[in-house]
Amino acid sequence: xxxxxxxxxxxxxxxxxxxxxxxxxxxxxxxxxxxxxxxxxxxxxxxxxxxxxxxxxxxxxxxxxxxxxxxxxxxxxxxxxxxxxxxxxxxxxxxxxxxxxxxxxxxxxxxxxxxxxxxxxxxxxxxxxxxxxxxxxxxxxxxxxxxxxxxxxxxxxxxxxxxxxxxxxxxxxxxxxxxxxxxxxxxxxxxxxxxxxxxxxxxxxxxxxxxxxxxxxxxxxxxxxxxxxxxxxxxxxxxxxxxxxxxxxxxxxxxxxxxxxxxxxxxxxxxxxxxxxxxxxxxxxxxxxxxxxxxxxxxxxxxxxxxxxxxxxxxxxxxxxxxxxxxxxxxxxxxxxxxxxxxxxxxxxxxxxxxxxxxxxxxxxxxxxxxxxxxxxxxxxxxxxxxxxxxxxxxxxxxxxxxxxxxxxxxxxxxxxxxxxxxxxxxxxxxxxxxxxxxxxxxxxxxxxxxxxxxxxxxxxxxxxxxxxxxxxxxxxxxxxxxxxxxxxxxxxxxxxxxxxxxxxxxxxxxxxxxxxxxxxxxx
Amino acid sequence: xxxxxxxxxxxxxxxxxxxxxxxxxxxxxxxxxxxxxxxxxxxxxxxxxxxxxxxxxxxxxxxxxxxxxxxxxxxxxxxxxxxxxxxxxxxxxxxxxxxxxxxxxxxxxxxxxxxxxxxxxxxxxxxxxxxxxxxxxxxxxxxxxxxxxxxxxxxxxxxxxxxxxxxxxxxxxxxxxxxxxxxxxxxxxxxxxxxxxxx
Numbered sequence: 001x002x003x004x005x006x007x008x009x010x011x012x013x014x015x016x017x018x019x020x021x022x023x024x025x026x027x028x029x030x031x032x033x034x035x036x037x038x039x040x041x042x043x044x045x046x047x048x049x050x051x052x053x054x055x056x057x058x059x060x061x062x063x064x065x066x067x068x069x070x071x072x073x074x075x076x077x078x079x080x081x082x083x084x085x086x087x088x089x090x091x092x093x094x095x096x097x098x099x100x101x102x103x104x105x106x107x108x109x110x111x112x113x114x115x116x117x118x119x120x121x122x123x124x125x126x127x128x129x130x131x132x133x134x135x136x137x138x139x140x141x142x143x144x145x146x147x148x149x150x151x152x153x154x155x156x157x158x159x160x161x162x163x164x165x166x167x168x169x170x171x172x173x174x175x176x177x178x179x180x181x182x183x184x185x186x187x188x189x190x191x192x193x194x195x196x197x198x199x200x201x202x203x204x205x206x207x208x209x210x211x212x213x214x215x216x217x218x219x220x221x222x223x224x225x226x227x228x229x230x231x232x233x234x235x236x237x238x239x240x241x242x243x244x245x246x247x248x249x250x251x252x253x254x255x256x257x258x259x260x261x262x263x264x265x266x267x268x269x270x271x272x273x274x275x276x277x278x279x280x281x282x283x284x285x286x287x288x289x290x291x292x293x294x295x296x297x298x299x300x301x302x303x304x305x306x307x308x309x310x311x312x313x314x315x316x317x318x319x320x321x322x323x324x325x326x327x328x329x330x331x332x333x334x335x336x337x338x339x340x341x342x343x344x345x346x347x348x349x350x351x352x353x354x355x356x357x358x359x360x361x362x363x364x365x366x367x368x369x370x371x372x373x374x375x376x377x378x379x380x381x382x383x384x385x386x387x388x389x390x391x392x393x394x395x396x397x398x399x400x401x402x403x404x405x406x407x408x409x410x411x412x413x414x415x416x417x418x419x420x421x422x423x424x425x426x427x428x429x430x431x432x433x434x435x436x437x438x439x440x441x442x443x444x445x446x447x448x449x450x451x452x453x454x455x456x457x458x459x460x461x462x463x464x465x466x467x468x469x470x471x472x473x474x475x476x477x478x479x480x481x482x483x484x485x486x487x488x489x490x491x492x493x494x495x496x497x498x499x500x501x502x503x504x505x506x507x508x509x510x511x512x513x514x515x516x517x518x519x520x521x522x523x524x
Numbered sequence: 525x526x527x528x529x530x531x532x533x534x535x536x537x538x539x540x541x542x543x544x545x546x547x548x549x550x551x552x553x554x555x556x557x558x559x560x561x562x563x564x565x566x567x568x569x570x571x572x573x574x575x576x577x578x579x580x581x582x583x584x585x586x587x588x589x590x591x592x593x594x595x596x597x598x599x600x601x602x603x604x605x606x607x608x609x610x611x612x613x614x615x616x617x618x619x620x621x622x623x624x625x626x627x628x629x630x631x632x633x634x635x636x637x638x639x640x641x642x643x644x645x646x647x648x649x650x651x652x653x654x655x656x657x658x659x660x661x662x663x664x665x666x667x668x669x670x671x672x673x674x675x676x677x678x679x680x681x682x683x684x685x686x687x688x689x690x691x692x693x694x695x696x697x698x699x700x701x702x703x704x705x706x707x708x709x710x711x712x713x714x715x716x717x718x719x720x721x722x723x
Contacts, residue, residue: 045718052696057612062616356686367598443667445667
């Protein structure tokens with residue numbers, strides 16, 4: 001028997017769960033937050049080590065975290081252990097599912113890039129037919145974006161472009177561009193590509209996480225209890241009303257089964273864990289859409305060029321350095337005929353060096369090349385929008401369970417020609433820019449990482465107005481179970497090229513405030 | 525129950541031992557120390573040699589020769605031969621999944637076979653020009669390190685070159701050489717996450 005009934009059970013403590021806790025507790029609701037992993041102690045759990053002191057001297061333990069390309073031997077223990085928490089996929093369809101179960105989740109380690117989605121993403125069906133439109137638009141989310149940007153202290157330069165909506169930015173200053181970046185900017189302007197600066201969350205005291213920006217205020221209300229090491233196994237339903245009534249969870253250490261009661265359940269475990277939980281619970285899927293339309297962004301593509309005047313260490317002051325950010329510039333105009341829909345952003349940096357893999361050489365010859373090109377490089381890469389497809393989905397694999405006996409996910413995702421053609425266009429475009437600038441192309445590839453690598457997976461419980469084709473309504477409530485709300489990235493209909501964090505936070509804030517009013521009205 | 529009445533009698537036969545002299549409550553005067561002295565520890569790598577376990581003697585000799593060719597001492601930095609990079613890779617590959625082990629074994633055996641065919645001697649005995657004649661055709665640019673050459677020997681060549689560079693750069697000998705030179709360089713250090721509340 002649960003000891004007390006909370007107003008709201010929140011599963012997950014990352015950005016979306018933290019925002020839900022922040023809003024709901026301030027509005028007077030008692031909340032229990034369950035987090036699957038422990039709380040990290042930055043002082044106790046980290047120690048300075050020279051690389052040669054590591055057991056595998058920086059290579060990392062072989063075979064560990066094979067799907068987490070972001071892992072290295074220093075940070076290996078921050079990621080979810082893939083043997084304790086397995087998932088499956090067809091070897092021919094690799095999927096990189098990157099997870100953090102520490103209190104605060106991936107909000108502890110994200111790269112801070114902070115963008116709004118635009119109506120090119122919200123109204124995808126009308127724009128390019130690649131995916132359905134969201135049941136909301138930028139105008140619906142605008143006030144929430146602004147409040148989130150204020151909390152996270154987002155820096156950025158206002159541009160007034162519809163594909164790159166401006167936000168509520170802190171005062172941001174940028175040093176003058178180097179000559180190479182100015183050259184890129186001038187060439188882009190000739191081609192009508194907008195060039196801006198990266199937008200990023202400054203946060204507070206070096207952190208822009210749930211644990212420093214959202215949870216402390218929630219805890220201060222006295223209405224939030226947080227339990228760590230609590231792995232939720234199943235959402236329970238009231239057998240009479242069919243409403244969510246709480247959850248069964250397993251203690252991570254002892255494996256003891258526990259139960260909690262709540263009037264409302266908010267799922268914020270991250271897109272795939274949330275959907276896994278709903279699938280394992282057998283709930284919220286009258287549409288048949290649960291698990292489908294999993295998508296994220298293509299990351300990768302690389303073009304590296306060398307500026308002749310900067311070689312052999314001879315770069316004059318002001319030639320190299322800095323960066324340019326090109327928000328989406330493809331398929332913005334009706335009638336634009338390309339062999340792909342949607343678009344990508346490009347990040348161009350100046351002042352780097354060539355790497356050994358760029359040359360078919362070794363020994364003294366390789367060292368001479370590395371010295372020759374050191375500091376003379378301009379490099380570009382992209383983030384591109386994947387098209388959401390019904391057939392890209394997750395389901396439960398009953399043959400595989402995690403260390404707590406909970407069935408694992410099977411992930412089935414494959415890229416299409418759209419992604420391949422988009423990547424090729426981006427590599428060719430950057431190559432053309434660099435060649436026109438008079439720079440020597442050292443390396444070019446249109447390859448990109450497997451699906452999931454971006455750590456921006458979204459979809460699988462998408463929102464929509466039609467309960468037959470969506471799992472959630474526009475307030476992130478389950479169509480089937482009104483007191484079940486999903487506030488993480490599972491609700492997305494399209495992902496854009498943009499980091500989804502600001503959108504996840506804004507949706508969670510909006511959904512939480514709506515939930516409060518629904519609870520006050522007795523509608524939930 | 526029959527056993528229960530015997531219990532007080534049994535307990536009476538086991539007097540509580542008297543406290544040893546000087547032993548009282550924990551932390552009290554004469555009590556057990558709560559903060560034992562910290563014993564300084566030596567690094568295993570500084571006191572001992574790594575044992576070779578995975579490669580055969582011939583494969584290991586080929587690997588050592590490869591290291592000396594691919595990464596000789598340059599620009600004041602140590603080369604692969606100045607540290608235990610080959611020994612370390614023997615350990616690392618031995619601890620690796622089967623595909624990496626096969627890549628290395630086949631690669632090293634392939635180089636040995638080529639040396640015998642072309643120059644009638646072991647790879648480890650080739651001079652620089654002979655080694656170049658075998659190795660240079662195996663080199664290829666790799667723009668995307670997650671898309672390695674399909675040809676197994678070229679794939680091996682890329683991988684062993686990258687691994688020798690990393691093993692050398694991250695060795696204690698390289699760190700010592702950099703420290704002695706006063707230069708900043710590769711390898712370095714950082715904040716290592718210990719296991720966090722492990723099960």
